[in-house]
Amino acid sequence: MVKRGIKSGPRMADRVYEDIRRAIVQGELKPGERITEEVLADRFGASRTPVRSAIVRLASDGFVDMTPHSGTAVKSRARHEIAEIYDVRAMLESFAARLAAERHEEHHLARLDGIQSELEELSAAARRGEREDAVDALSSLNLGFHQAILDAAGNPTLKDSANRLMDIGFLINTYASFDASEIDRSVSDHRKLLTAIRSRDGAWAEALMRAHILGARNSLIDHPPRH
Amino acid sequence: MVKRGIKSGPRMADRVYEDIRRAIVQGELKPGERITEEVLADRFGASRTPVRSAIVRLASDGFVDMTPHSGTAVKSRARHEIAEIYDVRAMLESFAARLAAERHEEHHLARLDGIQSELEELSAAARRGEREDAVDALSSLNLGFHQAILDAAGNPTLKDSANRLMDIGFLINTYASFDASEIDRSVSDHRKLLTAIRSRDGAWAEALMRAHILGARNSLIDHPPRH
DNA sequence: ACTTGACCCATTGGATACAATGAGCGAGAT
DNA sequence: ATCTCGCTCATTGTATCCAATGGGTCAAGT
Numbered sequence: 001m002v003k004r005g006i007k008s009g010p011r012m013a014d015r016v017y018e019d020i021r022r023a024i025v026q027g028e029l030k031p032g033e034r035i036t037e038e039v040l041a042d043r044f045g046a047s048r049t050p051v052r053s054a055i056v057r058l059a060s061d062g063f064v065d066m067t068p069h070s071g072t073a074v075k076s077r078a079r080h081e082i083a084e085i086y087d088v089r090a091m092l093e094s095f096a097a098r099l100a101a102e103r104h105e106e107h108h109l110a111r112l113d114g115i116q117s118e119l120e121e122l123s124a125a126a127r128r129g130e131r132e133d134a135v136d137a138l139s140s141l142n143l144g145f146h147q148a149i150l151d152a153a154g155n156p157t158l159k160d161s162a163n164r165l166m167d168i169g170f171l172i173n174t175y176a177s178f179d180a181s182e183i184d185r186s187v188s189d190h191r192k193l194l195t196a197i198r199s200r201d202g203a204w205a206e207a208l209m210r211a212h213i214l215g216a217r218n219s220l221i222d223h224p225p226r227h
Numbered sequence: 228m229v230k231r232g233i234k235s236g237p238r239m240a241d242r243v244y245e246d247i248r249r250a251i252v253q254g255e256l257k258p259g260e261r262i263t264e265e266v267l268a269d270r271f272g273a274s275r276t277p278v279r280s281a282i283v284r285l286a287s288d289g290f291v292d293m294t295p296h297s298g299t300a301v302k303s304r305a306r307h308e309i310a311e312i313y314d315v316r317a318m319l320e321s322f323a324a325r326l327a328a329e330r331h332e333e334h335h336l337a338r339l340d341g342i343q344s345e346l347e348e349l350s351a352a353a354r355r356g357e358r359e360d361a362v363d364a365l366s367s368l369n370l371g372f373h374q375a376i377l378d379a380a381g382n383p384t385l386k387d388s389a390n391r392l393m394d395i396g397f398l399i400n401t402y403a404s405f406d407a408s409e410i411d412r413s414v415s416d417h418r419k420l421l422t423a424i425r426s427r428d429g430a431w432a433e434a435l436m437r438a439h440i441l442g443a444r445n446s447l448i449d450h451p452p453r454h
Numbered sequence: 455a456c457t458t459g460a461c462c463c464a465t466t467g468g469a470t471a472c473a474a475t476g477a478g479c480g481a482g483a484t
Numbered sequence: 485a486t487c488t489c490g491c492t493c494a495t496t497g498t499a500t501c502c503a504a505t506g507g508g509t510c511a512a513g514t
Contacts, residue, residue, distance in 0.1 A: 036465065037465080037466070038464095038465080047498060047499045047500070048466090048498095048499085048500090049499065052467090057283055069466055069506050070507075084383065084385065087382060088319070091318055092388075095318045155314060157308065157314075157315050158315050161388050161392070165388070238468095239467075240467075240468085263495065274468060276469065276470090277468065280468095296475045296496055297475090299496090
């Protein structure tokens with residue numbers, strides 16, 4: 001082989017994993033699309049070995065389906081599967097919200113406040129002018145908010161389980177939150193949630209988070225993204 | 228290469244994955260123990276390639292820690308991490324119990340009944356004579372019972388998330404349920420749970436399952452297994 | 455025309471050779 | 485004696501070669 005990609009610092013397999021993952025999440029690789037190891041290897045300037053390693057991990061994470069000698073395809077999910085994922089997320093994250101309310105430290109709150117104010121500003125800006133750039137940023141801030149709550153809950157296993165599901169549903173989320181009213185609802189949900197957590201009201205936080213996620217779930221079912 | 232293991236049917240990587248997994252779960256490979264690819268390759272009569280593939284999956288599943296150029300080690304978990312895992316399991320499976328109660332079909336109930344009667348017989352037998360053989364069987368039946376409830380809940384994502392955690396905690400479970408009073412408690416919990424599910428009382432089933440798992444969690448914390 | 459079977463090829467699965475890296479060890483200096 | 489620097493070596497990371505498999509195609513028979 002001639003040359004590896006750009007830099008040789010991190011492991012090639014990791015870079016390939018991240019890249020494929022991102023490609024899937026961003027919709028560059030569509031559900032059902034077949035991916036062959038050789039093509040990916042060429043695309044990333046690597047050999048098949050690290051690509052293989054990456055694919056194995058992606059399969060374990062539920063992003064692709066690997067069938068023995070036939071090939072690998074981006075996993076496609078039926079509507080009801082998406083709904084199921086949201087149901088489980090609702091359980092996990094509402095639990096996290098309760099724990100966060102009950103156990104959070106001051107710095108967790110500070111981080112949540114920071115993210116929330118960015119979220120407020122950005123959504124206000126998005127409602128007016130440059131919405132195009134804002135969607136990605138909002139999506140990422142939204143993710144950050146949920147992460148922060150999971151951190152505040154102080155249960156790494158819980159965070160891990162929830163993240164697995166969040167990652168899988170991320171693509172959907174991105175498109176769904178394109179809707180302006182959805183953005184407003186989400187930001188306002190977060191605001192209430194933050195209040196509940198700040199006042200250490202576990203039950204309230206739990207209920208709000210459940211409603212927040214199930215709300216997203218239902219609006220997603222009513223207005224499915226293009227597929 | 229000389230010869231591959233015994234049979235050539237399933238993929239070598241899969242067999243290696245299962246074998247290592249089993250070795251870890253059964254305590255043959257102890258937490259913290261380092262495993263090198265070459266040693267495993269020799270042990271299974273395979274080359275490093277499938278072993279590597281298996282290890283990547285095991286790492287993704289949380290059974291081992293893979294550090295870049297330093298090696299792979301069986302993941303060791305602190306006591307509080309085990310407790311965290313049980314907390315999350317309690318959430319997921321109590322949710323599953325509720326869904327199972329509300330939505331189960333007849334055949335789910337039949338399966339549960341079947342497992343439960345086996346469980347009753349075996350625990351009675353264990354209380355008397357041949358306990359040695361019974362422990363593994365009880366453990367496996369117990370697993371089957373929880374699986375059956377997850378199936379009855381009808382949410383594959385939920386089943387998946389719960390399974391991930393159950394697998395990780397399986398080793399602990401095996402040793403913990405060695406205690407006779409634990410076995411009795413567990414069987415009696417199951418009996419009540421089954422009643423709740425049969426009567427389609429979701430809230431009751433949820434509460435029972437939560438108590439069941441948190442009970443196991445607490446007795447595990449009080450009587451930690453050898454490590 | 456439809457079914458069936460054999461063959462070919464694309465693609466993955468596994469083995470081995472080679473490169474890179476991080477850890478441990480020992481020699482030398484202070 | 486201790487600390488540091490560099491070297492060696494065990495082990496992983498990557499590349500490439502060969503084997504195996506399964507699907508698709510094309511042709512022949514009914």
